[in-house]
Amino acid sequence: MNNRIDYAQASPDGYKAFGGVYLYLKKCGLPEELINLVYLRVSQINGCAYCIDMHSRDLIKQGLTVDKLVLVPVWHEAGAVFSARERAALAWAETVTRVAETGVPDADYAAASAEFNDRELADLTYAIGLMNAFNRLGVSFRAVPAAAAAAGRE
Secondary structure, three states, X not given: OOOOOOHHHHOHHHHHHHHHHHHHHHOOOOOHHHHHXXXXXXXXXXXXXXXXXXXXXXXXHOOOOHHHHOOHHHXXXXXXXXXXXXXXXXXXXXXXXXXXXXXXXXXXXXXXXXXXOHHHHHHHHHHHHHHHHHHHHHHHOOOOOHHHHHHHHO
């Protein structure tokens, strides 16, 4: 896998603008682990190897168990491994990421708004939108995951 361009270097102001949203989300009040679970699930849906690698590593550093990490793609079948709030966030992430297919039904909104207040739901949706944008950059420009880069050096 070869990186097509380094988009952060090619357009530093654009990258910095996305970075501003990322920094906002780190201090918005939603738990960092929850946001990283959402980032990971969105990246899995979009097939962004770079982001899957990065957010899996971030979650492990934050203390997420391997048992929970490996069940993220099938969270809806994992029972009590994920809290009700995590399940609501992951469901919202899926329906918003697949907006062209789902249209984000009222029932999905009702389920998410039952767990998150208006500000939290807006911030969660910013996180989903941001990761969808980063995934499109990563996939389009073939960002190389850390694991692949390390394997290439061996």
